[in-house]
Every structure is written in structure tokens, then in C-alpha cells.
Amino acid sequence: MTLPRWDDPALKAGTMIKGALWLVAEVGEGGIFTKEQVRQAFPGVSQADRRIRDLRDYGWVIHTNTDDASLGPGEQRLVKVGIPVWDSNARREAAITTISAKQRQATLAADNYQCANCGIAGGEPYPESPHQTAVLSVTKRRVARPDGTDTEQPLTLCKLCRAGTERLDHADLGQLLADIRNLDQVDQDRIRRWMRRGRRGATPLDRAWTAYRRMPAEAKEEIARDLGIA
Template identity: 35%
Template sequence: MSDNLEVPSWRDPTLGTMKRVALWLFSEIGEGNSFTMESLLSAFPNQQGSRRMRDLRTFDWEIEPLDRLDRSSYLLRRVGRRVWEPGVTRPARGALTSSQRIAILSRDGYKCTTCGIGPGESYPSSDDRGPAILHVARMKTRTAKGLIEEVLRTQCAACNVAERTGQLIPQDSQGAREAVAALSAGQRVQLLVWIMNDSRTRSEVEKVWDLYRVLPADAKQELAAHVGQLVEAEVATE
């Protein structure tokens, strides 16, 4: 849109909240400057200001926390599409094909790249989220040259929602240290390999388990019977 168009006031009550949040960021904060969540919520009390701010990212606005573990302060790195102008729409995205989706899931070992849960598995906490469902999520990442690129990675539905809404809470590092202390020396070596590679090496039996978890119910029963027959035959020959 033309830069000659008059920029409306962010205080205009006839505009939607997302447009008003965009105008507030554009006129009150400015590209390249930081702001606090407290200031945003103060400007838009009881109007879902934080959610509308996140919605702007789908219009190419680059808004990121100054500290990934503390989402109280944000940087407006780039002003995207001027949503308050007539006719502005979200950029089009090509839908993933089935083969593309399977390729991403396979690459990530059919595990959520955030929490590590597999399809159909139960979450370790005692909540009622039900079995895990995996999706291929579109995530934005910054390259070494400072460019924003979209990457595709596997994420469970719970982590995807938590990350998009800014509710993904880091785990207690002290608890992780205690868990590491309980491992054997060999297990700690294996953990270090995973950490250095930023990827978990999956055994062959785990890969088959992942395949089993995504089979239809009748195919699961058929495979269970097949494995049972193989085990019985092996036991009989011992």
C-alpha cells in the first residue's frame, strides 16, 4: 500500500484490536525498538492484546522476546504488512503434500522436536491432554546472517499451541541435573552424544515401534499377532 495513506490513531475504537495493536506498535514503539508486555496490556486492557500481537506475525511482522525464557519484554524487529490499510491480507502459503509431511515426520523420528513425545503416547504430567498428536509446524528462525527463514519441524499439538501462545514453560534445570545423576556412566555418554548432535539416535526397535503407533487399529492387531508368532517360535527353538 502507499506510504501516502494517512495512518489512523491506534486509539480509534472502530478498528479491530489487531489493527489497533499494529498501529500502537508502529506509532508508539517503532521498528527496531523494544517494549514490555505490561505496556501492551496497559494499552489494551481486557482486549486480548497479546494474542492479537501474535496474530501480526502471520502478516510478516517480526516480534520476538528479548529473552526466550522470559517473555516480559519484546523487540519489534520489523514492521510487516500494514493491516490497518484496506485490502491487506495474509501472505499465501503453499499447503504441504502428504509426501512432504511424511518426509518431515520421518526426518524427526516421529517425535515432537520440543518435548520428544511420540504419536499416541501419554504426556508424563497428570493432566487430561490425552494421547499426543503430531503435526508439521511452520516455525520462523533467524539465520547466522540475521535473516528470518521458515523451517518445518515436527511438533505435538500441545507444544505447538504453547509455543504460539507464549505459554511454553522451560523445565526445571535442577530436576534435569538430578535425573542425569541417576543415570549410569554409559547412559550419560549416550545422552552426551544426543546433546552434541541435538538429535536423539533411535534404535531399530524404537523405529518399528513408531511405525506401529501410526498403524490403523486392524493393522496393529495383525502386526501384534505376527510379532507374537515370531517370539513364540524363537522361544521354542531355545
């Protein structure tokens, strides 16, 4: 496939895309470039250097002398070419999965460091497989708007929820039957009801836990003291 020329005056693209094409054509993987070269390639474009660094969010590996001591100040190395951002399809696909470090932190905080799907917190063991603890990751979810447009928004999911179908592939029927048979009688009756209904209902335990979780920290402490936990 022939790449568009980075300096083609007819090329309608932003600085990040032109910068990516420039890197591939003029620097090449393993090559070194300087801020001055970027300025010369994109005269009058403010923050062209920063736009080129944005390529890191698309899997491009660009080292400065803080990553690689053999580089001089102002020198950068194109270690690896990432997603072909000049290809709008590749870019759209990447937008679903690539997220900047800053966005990842903001999303984790906004989601209270919990999986938005199952509510598990990072490092917490899964109730259904206690030997496995949750690893949270931020992924983009396509959200359909009422006006018919759609948007991609970051969302915190645990690894299992993110894998979704993969988890179903590894479903262990025997283990599940054993787990159900090992439940105490109250829970067994409950799960049988849910299975007949095809959906679960909130148990008194769930309701108590949810209400507890919504309590302010001070009230939580009071409850814990009352129950002799803390």
C-alpha cells in the first residue's frame, strides 16, 4: 500500500497524522529526530512536537533522553510505528481500544475504581472464583445517543467482564453444579427460584450490603463498632 505524502498540499489531515507520515517517510523505525527538524517540517504549526507525541496514544513508541540515555537533549527516537493513524478505519477501530494514561486515570476515579458491570473493586477476589482477584482496565464503550449519533466513552471494566465471551468459553458446568449443591439450603432455594424466573432478585443480604455501601464513612464506622468488627 502506498502511503499519502506527508507534504502533499492536497492532504487533508491534522498535524498528528501528517507527523506520523513524516516520521515513517523521513525518520523510519529506529531513526532519531530533533525538535528542530519537526519545526522545519511543519513551519508555523504550533505544538507540532506535542501532536507527534500524541501518537503514543496510538501505540507509537517514541523515546526521549529520559527513556534512553544515549539520546541527546532535544533528540527523540522513533522506536516503533504504531496504529496507521492516516487510515481512518484503523483510527476509528483504535479509538475503541486506545486510551491515554490521563484518560485512564480520570475514568478509574470517575468509576470509583470499580468495574462498571459487576461492581468488583480492583484486587478484590471474585465471589464465584475466590482464587482470582479483579484486575481493572479502562475500555471504550460505544454509546448510542437519542439523536441517532453515537460516541465512544471510556468505562472501567474488570478483566473478566471485558473478556465477556471468553469467560463463557471457559464455563465449567461441573464446577458450577458442585458450587450450587454446596450452597446452604436458603441460598439453594433462592438460586432455584432465580433459575425458574430467569433473573435474580435482591436478597436481604444484598439489600443490607447496598445500604451499607451507601452510608457515609462515619455511619459505616458506627455500624462496624456496633457489630464489633472494628
